Amino acid sequence: MISVKRATTQDVSLLIPIFNQYLLFYQQEIDLITQEKFLCDRLSHHESIIFIALKDEQIVGFTQIYPTFSSINLTTSLILNDLFVIESARKGGIARLLMDAAIRYGHEIKANGISLETAQDNAKAQALYESLGFEIDEKFIHYFLRLK
Known part of the structure; x- marks a missing residue:
């Protein structure tokens, strides 16, 4: 059985x-x-939220989300920055359970939404995200300036 819980510094x-x-x-x-x-x-500075998936008390996956804010909407938004499941535990619905935990958390804190990005060739992840209601943002272009 797989369980998902919010990580603390004791889980690191x-x-x-x-x-x-x-x-x-x-x-x-x-x-x-x-x-x-x-x-x-x-975690100790409350700068991220990490959910971990456990199977037989072993961590088999995690997702990490970062809160951010919108001056336009005057709300909190979340950035889903990391999602990973170990290879031996893939195809068992663990990524979906982790995503569900992140979405539930977003609802709990009344976040405006969750943004994420993935590689253009990562069709499996894209299918998961779209099955959960995520949509490709065709309204905005995202830029990145590498500083180091």
């Missing part, structure tokens, strides 16, 4: 092996101590 040490797999998937080699500090800082 168990999350690091999965978070490291996620970073390696994106060719990011960052030492484990830096990863742990990053996640602990985000």
